[in-house]
Amino acid sequence: MPGRKTQHAGESGCQPAWIASQINSHAVTLTMNNTAFGSSDEVGRLQQKLWGRQSAYVGERSAFYAGKALPAKLEELPSFPLTTKTQLRESQEKHPPFGNYLAAKRTQxxxxxxxxxxxxxxxxxxxxxxxxxxxxxxxGTSNSAAGLHPGLMVAHCLNYRLWMGGYTDHAALEATGATVIPFGVGGTELFVRTALDLKLDGINCTVSYPAVLEQVLREKFPRVKPRDLGLRLGLLTGEPGLENPEFRARIEDTWGFAARNIYGISDILTVFAGQCACSDDMHFTALAFVYPELINPETEQPIALADGTTGELVLTSLDRECQPLVRFRTNDIILITGTDRCACGRTAFRFRILGRSDDMIVVRGVNVFPSTVSGVINRYRELSGQFRIVLSGAPPYDKIPIEVELAPGITASASLSDSVEKTIKAETGASALVRLLEPNTIERTEGKTKRIVRS
Structure with a gap:
């Protein structure tokens, strides 16, 4: 897929000059934090070296993996059993508070x-x-790919209360050299004043939070439009949505900033992928810290990590002391969109998230993800972009019941709901039953928005 020619905050073009000079002179020296630029052979050798050390550590210290022969080579990992979230929960229930996969001493x-x-x-x-x-x-490697760099001031608007996205993601922002404001959640009116007073360059928040800000601006600051805050970069994370060009375009048109997708899994690495300015998709930048695989989520058989392949992402720790995990199932279904060198200079493969395997809805044999529904809904300017899928009973389902919120000033009509239903059918192959709701009916949240409601 051709990349978009949008720009990083503070950059001209999608390839920074320092990257261009290194690539053109073949001067890239592979280190732990720049594997995103290395050749596949170089990265593979580094990963194997790290795995040799990590596997020995896990075999010696992790009771969770005791008695299981860890493969010596990374290419042999598919023969090793998968690790699931359920297993981790059970381990912590039996061995509180950290589970028997704690490989470090408590004093560490x-x-x-x-x-x-x-x-x-x-x-x-x-x-x-x-x-x-x-x-x-x-x-930091992912946030740098997304355009954060020294000289920019970014507000970190994730929850600092226990959640990994707070303090740990804050440190990942600081790792880029940018100035980071530990704003947290709550106090949205204060954020508006802070952004105006400090002339912030960017924001790091959940995908849902801009909608909260928009509502607060309408209600509390009627003369201030989203673009008036002057933000140039939005690092959006924690939930799906930004994979859809329509949804991303809606946010960028409203706010005037470059919306960049950031992705991670708290259990294994809180941020390991980021979207550059040259692509609609994310680079897997942390290849020196976790080893990725793809599997068929139903058969658990390995799938080659190549252009155009789809599968569930499985991750293995390469440099972890406390709770190293081997072949951890993320439940996230991804599509590999590029393995060649990107125009930004990175060689790290590009991918997009199609959805979570546990969020997949089967409608008469057709697999549908909420992210696909979101892409359709965000094409309609008559709709606010807010929606929820309301499921009752057990699958399979004949139709997808969707409640969709109207944009301010729009009146519900049969023709509009019919149009949305037809577009969803054309895009997904599944029938939908659309119910239009009045504006501001669906609650906005600073955290993760639940798109599927089960009754």
Whole structure:
């Protein structure tokens, strides 16, 4: 897919001059934090070296993997059993608070986080001083790819209360050399005043948060439009949506900033992928810290990581002290969109998230993800972009029941709902039943928005 020719904040063109000079002179020296620019052979050798050290450590220290023969070579990993979130929860219930996959001494733990619990009971995450540094360095490679660099001032608007996205992601922003404001969540009116007073360059927040800001501006600052805040870069994370060009275009048109997709998995690495200015998709930048695989989510068989392939992302720790994981199932279904060198100079493969396997809806044999529905809804200016899929009973389903919110000033009509239903059918192959809601009916949230409601 051709890349978009948008720009990073503070850059001209999609390839910074320092990258161009290194690529053109073949002067890239492979290090832990620039594997995104290395050749596949160079990266593979580094990963194998790291795995040799990590596998020996896991075999010696992790009771969770005791008795399981870890493969010596990374290419042999598909023969090793997968690790699931359910197994981690069970481990922590039996061996509180960190589970028997804690491989470090308790005296080495310097930080405790908890997952958000979006898909079940929260999991406790332990970090050593080394782990915290790794998380920051790895996340910094992704944030740099997305356009954050020294001289920019960014507000970090994620939850600092236990959640990995708070303090740990803050450190990943600082790793780029940018100035970071630890704003957190809540106090949206204060954020508006802060952005205007400090002339912020960017914001790091959930994909849902701009909608919250828009509502606050309408209600509390009627003379201030989103573009008046002057933000140039939006690092959006924590939930799907930005993979859809229509959704991203709506945000960029409203705010005037470059919307960049940031991705990670709290259990293994909170940020490891970021979208550059030259592509609609994300680069897997943290190849020195985690090893990626693809599997068929139903058969669990390996899938080659190549252009155009689709599968569930599976990750293995390469440099973790406290809770190293081997072949961890993310439940995220991704599409590999490029393995060649990007126009930005990075060789790290590009991908987009199609959805979570546990969010997939089967409608008369057709697999549908909420992200696909979002792409359709965001094409309609008559709609606000807010929606929810309301499922009752067990699958399979004959139609997708969708509640969609109207844009301000728009009146519901049968022709509009019919049009949305037909477009969803054309895009997904599945029938939908669309119910139009009045503006501001669906609650905006600073955290992750639940698109599927089950009753």
């Amino acid at each position: 733990i310097t930080r405790l986080h908890r997952t958000s619990g979006t898909t079940g009971k929260p999991i406790n995450i332990a970090l050593s001083k080394h782990d915290a540094a790794v998380f920051a360095e790895a996340g």
